[in-house]
Amino acid sequence: MNLSTRRELFERLRAANPHPTTELNYASPFELLIAVLLSAQATDKSVNRATAGLFAAANTPAAMLALGEQAVREHIRSIGLFNTKARNIIATCQRLIEHHDGEVPRTRPALEALPGVGRKTANVVLNTAFGEPTMAVDTHIFRVANRTGLAPGRTPLAVEHGLLEQVPEPYLHAAHHWLILHGRYTCTARAPRCPTCPIADLCEYPEKSGGVNHEGTKDAKGG
Template identity: 75%
Template sequence: MNAEQRYQIFSRLRAANPNPTTELIYRTPFELLVAVMLSAQATDKSVNQATSGLFARAGTPEAILALGEDGLKAHIRTIGLFNTKARHILQTCALLIERHGGAVPCDRASLESLPGVGRKTANVILNTAFGEPTMAVDTHIFRVANRTGLAPGKTPLAVEQGLLDQIPDEFLHDAHHWLILHGRYVCTARTPRCTACLIADLCDYPDKSLTHRDPSSTTDHV
């Protein structure tokens, strides 16, 4: 894929969705952090269902700590791995208060030092909460980058670095969201919707003749 193809891909994605954002519902950087921590191996819809009640009751580190482990689990038990996630969230809340005055830090090293926060989660926070041009490579972005030829790579970090190197600067801030949404709803895992894809003619995927058997499928597989 050449530079002109990449530019046209993101020009079209921008024209179709000028102001993309996360589908997680949040009001503050802290709520976003909690939501992203809960979203590992879970859908945004399921996270939003859980956090609607949680954030109405406890939307700060202090308030979540006051819930205690059992109180927090009562709100998030519908989400996979909720025991581990509850423990990490409580530990993170304590460290936010101890080290950052209860605020979410805006640098990668501090974010990644929090329990349950890895590179992908840190990238989401840096991009969505603080406007940094980062790339959080989840299964959708990993798939789209490899399938289309935008930035082939064998690991999420290789894909992240490739995308940051190859995407024109004017698109970098929003590229993370465009690629996730494209992978979630169009370039789906098992049967991509190539006939409905607005960048199909620019994509290197060789099997565009395959028909999409289930338009409602958003199964999250690489």
């Protein structure tokens, strides 16, 4: 995908959603960290339901430690892998207090050293909480990057590096959110909504369904 096409792609995504952000509810970097940690193999809606009560009970590392693993487990019981996640939350809070004065660190190595935090989680926190131009490649971004031809890659890391190279600088900070939301609601896994997709005519996906114009409506050939 050439530079002019890439610019047009992100111009359209920006026009449709000028100020994209995460759908996780949070009020501090710590709450975002915990919400993203919980979001593995869970929907944002299910995480938000669980964290509403959890954050009301404890919204700092010290308060979470005081709450205790058993109580954390009860708050997040509706989420997959809740036992492991509760254990990681408590261990993460302990490390934040011991090594970072109770604050969420602003570097990837320090974030990835926290229990239960991998590269994707670290990138979300760096991007959303601290404004870093990172790319957290989840299944949605991986799919969109490969389907569209924006940044094809065989692994999430390859796609991450490709996107950091291919996304024009003015769009880099928000690109993470635009691509996730596009994959979540338009370029879906089983039945992509190509006829109403705002970037369908720019996309290189060979199995696009229906013909579209740049406004996302069917053209004469699409039927």
